[in-house]
Amino acid sequence: MRHTGKTPLCLALVLALALAALPVQAAGPAYMPGVTAEMCDPAYWAARQADPDGVILTPAEIAAFNADTAARSGTMVTDLRAAEPTFDGLARNEAARSSATADAQYYSGMIYDPATGEKAEWPFFQAMIDNCADPKATTSMPVRYAVAVERTTLRVFPSDQPMMDDPKDPDFDYQSLSAVNVNDPLLLYLTSADGKYYMARSRDCSGWISAQDVAICASKAEWLAAWDLPSEKLLVVYGSKAYTDFSNRYPQTARRMLTQGTALALADDLAPDTLVGGRSPYHNYVVWLPVRRSDGRYEKQLALVPASAPVSVGYLPLTPANLAKAALATLGDVYGWGGMLASEDCSGMIRTIYACFGLHIGRNGNWQWEMDIEKVDMSHMSMEEKRAILDRLPLGAALCFPGHEMFYLGKVDGQYYVVSSVGSIMSPDTGERLQTRGVMISNLEVKRASGLTWLGALDQATVPCYPKSAGRDFPALQWYHDGVAYCLEQEILPALDIDGTFGVGRAVTRAGLAQAMWNLAGQPEVEGPAFADVGAEREDRAAIAWAASAGLMVGTGPAAFSPEGVLTRQQAVTVLWRFAQTQGLDTAGDPAALSAYADAASVGDYALTALPWACGAGLVVGANGNLLPDQTVTREQLAAILYRYALWSAPATPATPAETA
DSSP, X not given: OOOOSOXXXXXXXXHHHHHHXXXXXXXXXXXXXXXXXXXXXXXXXXXXXXXXXXXXXXXXXXXXXXXXXXXXXXXXXXXXXXXXXXXXXXXXXXHHHHHHHHHHHHHTTXXXXXXXXXXXOHHHHHHHHHTTSOTTOOSSEEOEEEEESXXXXXXXXXXXXXXXXXXXXXXXXXXXXXXXXXXXXXXXXXXXXXXXXXXEEOSSOEEEEEGGGEEEOSSHHHHHHHHOOXXXXXXXXXXXXXXXXXXXXXXXXXTOEEETXXXXXXXXXOOXXXXXXXXXXXXXXXXXXXXXXXXSBEEEEEEEEETTSSEEESSOOBOHHHHHHHHTTTTTOBOOGGGXXXXXXXXXXXXXXXXXXXXXXXXXXXXXXXSSSEEEEOTTOOHHHHHHHHTTOOTTOEEEETTEXXXXXXXXXXXXXXXXXXXXXXXXXXXXXXXXXXXXXXXXXXXXXXXXXXXXXXXXXXXXXXXXXXXXXXXXXXXXXXXXXXXXXXXXXXXXXXXXXXXXXXXXXXXXXXXXXXXXXXXXXXXXXXXXXXXXXXXXXXXXXXXXXXXXXXXXXXXXXXXXXXOBHXXXXXXXXXXXXXXXXXOOOOGGGGXXXXXXXXXXXXXXXXXXXXXXXXXXXXXXXXXXXXXXXBHHHHHHHHHHXXXXXXXXXXXXXXXXX
């Protein structure tokens, strides 16, 4: 049979020509929407600062800051040098087992056993709990002084058994608590029953650490000499990672990974022609590297760190330019829960950035909040209020919402930019949950898996890098802030996805007011009239039925309620007045209270009793001498009115005898 098709050579030519016609796409990193390649350069953010190289805190001020942080309750930062030299081992045993039992109860039912892929049963945890007790514990034991010899983590339990909520995801291990860098100082307390772990205290966290990852010093003096040194005698890693070089002759010091924030002692007194690792140290820094001997004891050995590595002699001067340099040094790194994968999670990243400057801050966002620094509680703020705060924040501020913390970079073209280690987001392309698991720059329009933007979720801002005395001169809160906060905290008016926090400026609907009053009343159960335009599927159906049956609101026509209809200010106040009457409160008002308002004549007859009461009680204050009774009531206006009502209706606190004397 004859083949009538094209020859292979001809097909190859056709394919080559077709491919040549395709547009060539430049290869490069992927970025979040709104992020450009220029933004990944620290110089971009430095150039936007008024004084990029100005020193924010001097070394002396940083030392004072650290001392203050260590002295404050709740920061979990401690001055290890001041620790008591002995401890009660039996009491520690009990505390360790109690803590481990509580942790096991917390994780039980949500953790998979990697060996079986099934939910972990209690024996999985019991074995780790039992391993917490030091069999050699006594009532008086000496603290052991140690340093880390490997980049490692503190763990929840004294075990290498991972704890995962997804058996197919070994990159997320709940055992990891906090990163520990090479040469980090540690205090060692208990030894696990199997002898493989120590209960350790780092500067800012406690947990179990593998015995193979630490070296025990012969004395406190030897321990201090390893790390408690003047800044100029330290080599500090400010980049993502640096490494000592390869060597087959000296494997103990070869290719040691040094992650961001690592500080090693410099060997600055070498004799001429000294060889390190069998070679000349030209174009290298010579450092003392901690090494663990076979008996677990500490010794130091010389090692080389290339001059090309992202390191600094001494801690970086705390300047805006250097903050940007350290913050962007880990772009693209993997997300490391609790410091695993030789990387950082979101709050660990913030802590580690500041470690490059010798600044000690809390490991977690809630611990950082306890420091004596400038901070703003942004809970229940409107978007307008949040933007006003962000406009005053400097590069280096830490922004938080439950579950995430970010390093603030600045504002560009109306958008606020951050860099952070991110676990997951809502995909900007598909709207589905996207596992990002990496360090990235983004703006605050990123959406959480719930659909709420990061800006909408934002509830805290702290400024660890500037002295508190600097003063941000933060703008005053909006007039409605207390009302909005009250209604959200008491769950009287729910937040709106549209606004991300509350929905300032949005009109109150009839159904919305019914729901608010029902919530205020404690959501009583009642059989109310049915309205044809209030379907059984509506979540506010019970609230509408109650509002009608209680006489607070009436229908708008035969069997109609018009749930999406909007309300005027005088209509909303009248409903609240009727509610106050159902509570047995004195709702009498002086009609003369309206005379102060230029538009008093426009008050409807139905509101001529309610509005004088509301004005006299201070619930409604008007604007520019006008009461605006026919203006559509907005959510923030209603929130303010309900908050003032709560203050007005609250029972007076009984006076003490001393107050009446």
